Amino acid sequence: MPLNLPQLVEFIEKNDWPFTQGHRLCPGCNAPMVAKWSTMTAKALGYEPVVGAATGCLEVSSTIYPFSAWNVPYIHNAFENVAATISGAEAAYRSLLNRGKLDNKKIKFIAFGGDGGTYDIGLQSLSGAIERGHDFVYVLYDNEGYMNTGNQRSGSTPTGADSTTEPVGSKIPGKLQFKKSIVDIVAGHEGVYAATASTSEPMDFIKKMEKALEFEGPAFIAVLAPCVRFWRIPEDSGPEMTKLAVETKYWPLWEYDMGVYKITRKPRNFKPLKEYITKLGRFNKLIKQHNSDVIIEEMQEYVNAKWDRLLALEEISKDKPLRKKI
Numbered sequence: 001m002p003l004n005l006p007q008l009v010e011f012i013e014k015n016d017w018p019f020t021q022g023h024r025l026c027p028g029c030n031a032p033m034v035a036k037w038s039t040m041t042a043k044a045l046g047y048e049p050v051v052g053a054a055t056g057c058l059e060v061s062s063t064i065y066p067f068s069a070w071n072v073p074y075i076h077n078a079f080e081n082v083a084a085t086i087s088g089a090e091a092a093y094r095s096l097l098n099r100g101k102l103d104n105k106k107i108k109f110i111a112f113g114g115d116g117g118t119y120d121i122g123l124q125s126l127s128g129a130i131e132r133g134h135d136f137v138y139v140l141y142d143n144e145g146y147m148n149t150g151n152q153r154s155g156s157t158p159t160g161a162d163s164t165t166e167p168v169g170s171k172i173p174g175k176l177q178f179k180k181s182i183v184d185i186v187a188g189h190e191g192v193y194a195a196t197a198s199t200s201e202p203m204d205f206i207k208k209m210e211k212a213l214e215f216e217g218p219a220f221i222a223v224l225a226p227c228v229r230f231w232r233i234p235e236d237s238g239p240e241m242t243k244l245a246v247e248t249k250y251w252p253l254w255e256y257d258m259g260v261y262k263i264t265r266k267p268r269n270f271k272p273l274k275e276y277i278t279k280l281g282r283f284n285k286l287i288k289q290h291n292s293d294v295i296i297e298e299m300q301e302y303v304n305a306k307w308d309r310l311l312a313l314e315e316i317s318k319d320k321p322l323r324k325k326i
Contacts (some may be wrong), residue, residue: 003044003210011044016071018043018051023062023069028235030199030225030242031058031114034141038110038221041209047108048072054082054117057148057227058141076205080121085109086136087129095188096137108213109136114163114191115156116146119180124127130189130218137212137219140182143227150228155180160277160286160295163230168285173295178302187256190322193219194263195255199226200243204253204264211257224251232281241279248276249303254310259322261313273300 009284018039021311025032035058042049050073053059060074062069075083090109096102113122116141126138145163146152153175160174168174186194193215197205206225214278224245225236233241245251250273253265274296277283286292 014256019190020069020071025061028228030238031141033199034223038139041206047106050109052082052086054113055079056114064150079117081125082111082113083129084125085135087134090134111138115142116154119155133217138220140223149229155258162285163281177199183222193257195221199243200239244276247271249307260317
């Protein structure tokens, strides 16, 4: 039975949050929403979550010794290996269960990582954990840069955004490359559930988290979660910005389930990408110093093509799921 809003409200009223107050994340940071919604959904479904977190904003701000905002079993590891750590914990759990050393509790292993620890230096351990078929959920809070260490560019940083390692200057308009398609990379492993989500659509995210938790094997959810400090936006505007990202095709909401693609939100009327770009202060230098209309038009063509590709994949994969195992 899928969770609905009344069930979730009732659960919240009767239980402690798995991720609690007392963390030191910046005012307006969207990462706490991701942590709360993920673990709360697991608890509401009757799972006991075991959490691993890669080094990054969420980790350093929620586990300042001797305090912790995590109200569940939790392990921190290095920047690059949260997927390896959580897969090892999951494998040990299965081994103990098979030998009758543990009660058969409903435990679910959840890994959290930012884009630096997921798109880039954590990609190989994530790929390995998925390929081996471990039963876990990886939740990416995507703020599009190495924000914990001062806004260095990552594989997630969009074209033209200002960062400390690829700044917008008189010669170069910031980052030149497009944002890496991380969910497509994960989907390429085949035997997996993968999805995008945003902080502007909590019920869409919770439904996908429920699917991820119930999926037998590796699951991955990428959540667009703004860093208000380095996106240069007002503290209370994070969800508003992610809503605009969805409405401009910048961040489509879709899922991949064993070979089948599905778009979970199709706005009736799309807004121009320029409306999104001009709302974010990290593009101010691009707009002032360069022929930004040409660059934004190239980005518009790119997101249009990506959207058309998604529509095509949805159509050709309909009712054609892959087998989980041979």
